[in-house]
Amino acid sequence: xxxxxxxxxxxxxxxxxxxxxxxxxxxxxxxxxxxxxxxxxxxxxxxxxxxxxxxxxxxxxxxxxxxxxxxxxxxxxxxxxxxxxxxxxxxxxxxxxxxxxxxxxxxxxxxxxxxxxxxxxxxxxxxxxxxxxxxxxxxxxxxxxxxxxxxxxxxxxxxxxxxxxxxxxxxxxxxxxxxxxxxxxxxxxxxxxxxxxxxxxxxxxxxxxxxxxxxxxxxxxxxxxxxxxxxxxxxxxxxxxxxxxxxxxxxxxxxxxxxxxxxxxxxxxxxxxxxxxxxxxxxxxxxxxxxxxxxxxxxxxxxxxxxxxxxxxxxxxxxxxxxxxxxxxxxxxxxxxx
Numbered sequence: 001x002x003x004x005x006x007x008x009x010x011x012x013x014x015x016x017x018x019x020x021x022x023x024x025x026x027x028x029x030x031x032x033x034x035x036x037x038x039x040x041x042x043x044x045x046x047x048x049x050x051x052x053x054x055x056x057x058x059x060x061x062x063x064x065x066x067x068x069x070x071x072x073x074x075x076x077x078x079x080x081x082x083x084x085x086x087x088x089x090x091x092x093x094x095x096x097x098x099x100x101x102x103x104x105x106x107x108x109x110x111x112x113x114x115x116x117x118x119x120x121x122x123x124x125x126x127x128x129x130x131x132x133x134x135x136x137x138x139x140x141x142x143x144x145x146x147x148x149x150x151x152x153x154x155x156x157x158x159x160x161x162x163x164x165x166x167x168x169x170x171x172x173x174x175x176x177x178x179x180x181x182x183x184x185x186x187x188x189x190x191x192x193x194x195x196x197x198x199x200x201x202x203x204x205x206x207x208x209x210x211x212x213x214x215x216x217x218x219x220x221x222x223x224x225x226x227x228x229x230x231x232x233x234x235x236x237x238x239x240x241x242x243x244x245x246x247x248x249x250x251x252x253x254x255x256x257x258x259x260x261x262x263x264x265x266x267x268x269x270x271x272x273x274x275x276x277x278x279x280x281x282x283x284x285x286x287x288x289x290x291x292x293x294x295x296x297x298x299x300x301x302x303x304x305x306x307x308x309x310x311x312x313x314x315x316x317x318x319x320x321x322x323x324x325x326x327x328x329x330x331x332x333x334x335x336x337x338x
Contacts, residue, residue, distance in 0.1 A: 001321070006328045009321075010051065017050045018042075020072050024119055036100050036112040037119070040079050043095050048333075050075035052182040052207075053189075055329070056200045058322030059314075062190025066128050070189055073123035073139065074182050076116050081146050083113035088154070117143070129189055138188070142181035149174025156240050157266045164245045168209070176208025183207075196317060203313040203326065210306035211333050216241040217299045218336075220287055232283030238265030242302070244286075247295045255289050262286060307334040 001009075021041045025034055050071035057067035085091070086099040087109055093099060101109035124139050125132070152170040156162050183204030187197040219234040220243060234241050240263070248259045262282075274282075290296050310330045317323045 013051045014047045017047045049182040053186040055322045055325050056183045056186025057190035059317050060187040060190030060192025060196045067189045069123045069126035070185050073120045076120040080113045080116040142178050145173045145177035162240045171212045175212040179208035180204030199313045203310045206306045206310035210303045214303050235283050235286050243295050247293050250293045
């Protein structure tokens with residue numbers, strides 16, 4: 001398949017997921033809670049996790065239609081976490097639109113997130129499988145893992161001794177677990193062999209790592225219009241990213257002092273409000289330190305290495321379009337610009 005053909009097929013899968021998501025809330029229902037849930041689910045996005053469920057099911061030899069309720073469940077659960085993340089982060093926009101707590105209010109946003117989680121479970125229960133207990137257990141592991149990862153992320157904001165090892169522990173919960181769960185769910189619904197299931201879980205694990213590290217990288221070197229976020233936002237917030245923590249381990253002298261100051265921005269924000277030019281200057285200076293220490297190149301190399309590990313995990317799966325699509329998707333995420 002050519003890159004254009006891969007793109008066309010991905011868009012077909014994304015539209016299939018979008019159409020299904022429009023059916024999970026009663027079309028005739030109204031009220032702020034239903035409207036808020038519908039608003040979240042029609043907000044667009046890559047639908048990456050849902051598509052991973054569908055492709056993994058096919059790659060394991062199953063029919064994609066059997067995995068659609070589970071794919072929707074994973075996507076809905078992901079959106080539940082975004083609604084609550086936006087509240088905790090005081091975010092005002094998401095995908096170019098007002099966040100739920102801004103468009104409605106805090107209480108409605110909390111209830112909408114809770115309702116979305118319940119709807120996700122209602123969907124996973126629709127999975128046509130003779131092993132629903134295992135499917136439910138796996139899905140619940142994903143829910144708990146994401147929440148634990150978010151809790152770690154919040155805890156890290158109060159600590160200035162976080163290491164790169166700590167970062168990977170947090171990322172594998174907050175970001176990685178849902179990607180690996182999506183891949184494993186698809187494999188189990190597709191009735192893959194134990195080896196298929198293990199390989200697709202491994203694929204998801206490394207893909208999750210590459211995905212988050214590329215996200216960290218784009219915050220520093222991305223194009224703001226394409227990335228959809230303020231470049232340098234992680235630096236200004238003192239967020240513990242792979243780049244910041246790796247640079248801090250390597251830095252000495254004035255560079256180390258600067259990075260320690262960045263680390264402390266979350267727990268000890270600047271006493272005076274910074275001007276836009278001061279903020280831009282800080283981002284530029286930190287980026288130069290990253291570059292001088294080889295951290296940007298190191299992060300690129302880690303993204304590539306984890307992408308290659310993910311692709312190697314696919315080698316023993318049966319040949320076919322679904323396996324090829326998973327490999328193409330891994331490469332696409334590693335080189336994405338948004």
